[in-house]
Amino acid sequence: MVYTSLNHIQGKKGSRWAQFLRDIGTENLLVVAIDAAKFTHKAMVCNFYGDILVKPFEFDASMTGFDAIKRIIEIEKEKHGKEKVIVGIETTGHYYEDLVRRCHTVGYHVRIINAATTAQERQALLNWAKTDNLDLMAIVQSILHGRGTSSELSSGKVYTLQKLTRARRELVNEQTMTQNLIRMHMDHIFREYQGKSIWIKGKREHIKPFSDLFGKASLFMMRNYPHPSDILALGEAGLRKLSIRENLKLRDDCIKTLVEFAKESISQSKDHVEVELFLLTQKLDRLDLLKEQIKVLEEKIEDLFVETEGAMILSVPGIGVVTGAELFAEMGEISDFTHAGQLIKMAGTNPIVKQSGGRKPTYYGISKQGRRPFRNIVYQVGKSLSTNNPEMKEKYLALKDRGKLTGQAYIAIGNRMIRLAFSMIRNQTLYQTRQENYVLLKELSKKLRTKNVKKFYEKHVSLSSGLSA
Structure with missing residues (x-):
């Protein structure tokens, strides 16, 4: 038998x-x-x-x-x-x-x-x-009782990719913590730097000098001119000259807002925030280091990912290099799985079903009985696809129309991507779409460096199917 x-x-x-x-x-x-x-x-x-x-x-x-x-x-x-x-x-x-x-x-x-x-x-x-x-x-x-698994420890490129992607995730979390500390220090040094509420025509609006607090211009100002007294010493004319000299591209409304907020700042004098200024510099140095480390890691992840069979999922719009690499790394070797539902269960994103007798089944939340890192990336994949993939966005909107909460819809789309990725990797097929403007080369060029686009074509695209795409 x-x-x-x-x-x-x-x-x-x-x-x-x-x-x-x-x-x-x-x-x-x-x-x-x-x-x-x-x-x-x-x-x-x-x-x-x-x-x-x-x-x-x-x-x-x-x-x-x-x-x-x-x-x-x-x-x-x-x-x-x-x-x-x-x-x-x-x-x-x-x-x-x-x-x-x-x-x-x-x-x-x-x-x-x-x-x-x-x-x-x-x-x-x-x-x-x-x-x-x-x-x-x-x-x-x-x-x-027959529990446990006889599987050997993970090894090879998939295991290496998992270690790299998880290391990157830790650095990203540390970067977020560092950014939050920078916000805190700036609250003491120049409270209004991150914006303040202003009443305009009877309505309260939040006005910010910088659209991106951690953009090039804002980081330069925090490092060199963080206190209101520094802004007032420069004045509007000095800020414009500084912007031209350092290529900060400060807009006139940004300059005016900075000067106005500096005049009305509630923050203490510069002498009283000396410690905060010192700590702010340290955190900015730490942020620069983290950004560089993340960049190096992402390049290493890209170089490795494009060599694996999981790189096929990069042909899916809405799946970037890091997101795709994390998903594939957490899926692991799929040869030991017979269907995608097993991977969904391993992620813990499978719905809990309760049924007794002849009653209809009731679906509760997800089980959360699998790997947390896998579950987190399934959510992130669903979120990305719901915005950046036209076909998945239609399914997301349909789920919302059915009364699903945003998080539930993201998980459902993420589970759908697991099924799609399982099929693509197992059969080594590229993404199939009805989009008329979809071009594989264009899609890959947005995600990969030129050398890796070439490597992808050499390794994953046949002459008959790939070059015509």
């Missing part, structure tokens, strides 16, 4: 695990549970029926520690006549990764257990406590 993903209640993963047990026989299996940590791991050895053969013991997180646990495993394996060793390891930070690699090299069958799974197993033990011994019992229980 052939066991397919439809034969088991846990799908392909469950079918593979069940077949593994049938082939080896549960009586021939030795189960090792490992609770990974930074310096000292803890382990326990059992048979497949849960009988403890070696009580919980510690070993250090180094090669000497691994050799020690390997000796114990081999002794118990020979003592009890076991053929195969199953090692269950909880995904604790990144500390488990070296153990997984070493276990694979010596031929152990590794089951990687999600921390959320062990938490549920601890609850099943009806014990509110959390200790290393309870964690080991929860890992064993997870293995006995």
Whole structure:
């Protein structure tokens, strides 16, 4: 009998695990549970029926520690006549990764257990406590119930791309925090610099000197002339000369607004905000560094992404290099998935359905049971497509007409993109559209540097289909 993903209640993963047990026989299996940590791991050895053969013991997180646990495993394996060793390891930070690699090299069958799974197993033990011994019992229980995955650790270009995109996301978050601190310092130095409310014809309007607080002109002024007294010392004539000399392109209304706001500023004198001025300079330096680091990372991401099979999704209008790279990196290797719904579940953007008896199903919010970074990029993809892709924008508006909230519509469009990306990557097909003005070369030229446009055509576009596009 052939066991397919439809034969088991846990799908392909469950079918593979069940077949593994049938082939080896549960009586021939030795189960090792490992609770990974930074310096000292803890382990326990059992048979497949849960009988403890070696009580919980510690070993250090180094090669000497691994050799020690390997000796114990081999002794118990020979003592009890076991053929195969199953090692269950909880995904604790990144500390488990070296153990997984070493276990694979010596031929152990590794089951990687999600921390959320062990938490549920601890609850099943009806014990509110959390200790290393309870964690080991929860890992064993997870293995006995067929939880976890036998997949090896991510590697190759997809894994590298995931590390790069997540590193960029951290830098972007840090950049946002730095910008918020700059806003705070400017509130103390020149409160009105970010704008103020003015009554015009009985209505209150928010007037800002700069449309972009972190644009070239605004950053120059914050670094060199941040205080109202600096603006008043220059005056309108001095600001115009400065604008010409530094190519700031300050408009007349911007200059007049700056001078007017400086005259009426409620901020303290320059002597009283000396510390704020010092901290502002530091934060501006930090912002410049972050921008440069993000730029370098984005170039590296682009160079790598265009070489992967996931680069096909760059042919979709509304999907930029960074967004597309993040989506593909979080999807990972799709060869282990049979349909896009599995990826949607992995992201945790699948809707919760409740149904009982003959009643109609009720759809609640999304499950949020998957990876948070994956879920975040699905939302961002949906948001981008809803604005920049004409066909997806139609579907977005249709969802809004049906009463969907904005966030719900973004998630729905993001899920649709997962299905589209899954199909495009698996079949290695470019985006198909009814748009008359769509030209692949034009679309790619907006997103990629010239050398990478050429590389995309060489790697992903055939002479018969691509050059005519």
